[in-house]
Amino acid sequence: LYSEKVMDHFRNPRNLGKMDDADGIGEVGNAKCGDIMKMYIKVKDGIIEDVKFNTFGCGSAIASSSMATEMIKGKSIDDALELSNKAVVEALDGLPTHKIHCSVLAEEAVKAAVKDYYDKN
């Protein structure tokens, strides 16, 4: 049902947790399942130096956001804005159709965190 990469990121989520000195915080809710996701970014010279996430969502949401944080860490905020849920799903070697909306949650959380950073700067 789930790829090895999904199971790996579910069991050992990367960048899970809070960030006290975040430059941008995005919090999004999933209309489909009611889950919430929070994403924190630390930005220096336009580069995402650090990123953390937290969610009450399911295994696919955890895996998607874990992968998303790895994909934007060290990248520019403009690159982060271009991260699509499709790219996250591909990096995870796929997700069941029913769980694609969990990867959308991860994409939206990244965008919300970047937007919050822009609003503050």
Added chain:
Amino acid sequence: LYSEKVMDHFRNPRNLGKMDDADGIGEVGNAKCGDIMKMYIKVKDGIIEDVKFNTFGCGSAIASSSMATEMIKGKSIDDALELSNKAVVEALDGLPTHKIHCSVLAEEAVKAAVKDYYDKN
């Protein structure tokens, strides 16, 4: 959004894990969100001596199944069959409307495990 009991069972799930010598195993999928849950029971003289669960579901699913395992442990299998998702939600001091289906997953997993036990005995 979530009660203290939900957060407690989410952060410190009771009876989480596998069971190698289970007398009954129930595996159910949630039509609404596509999540899966597995429940294992160890039965002696009609009493559920031990119970474990595993899920790829969300925080509400983890909290619901954790609470459900506590509610059936030490009880008769007939009592376990009568456990309703409503009772689980009440024991958790409530769940958001969007997440009631997660507690249904826990109820169905218990029933499936008991059914598997009956089928084998």
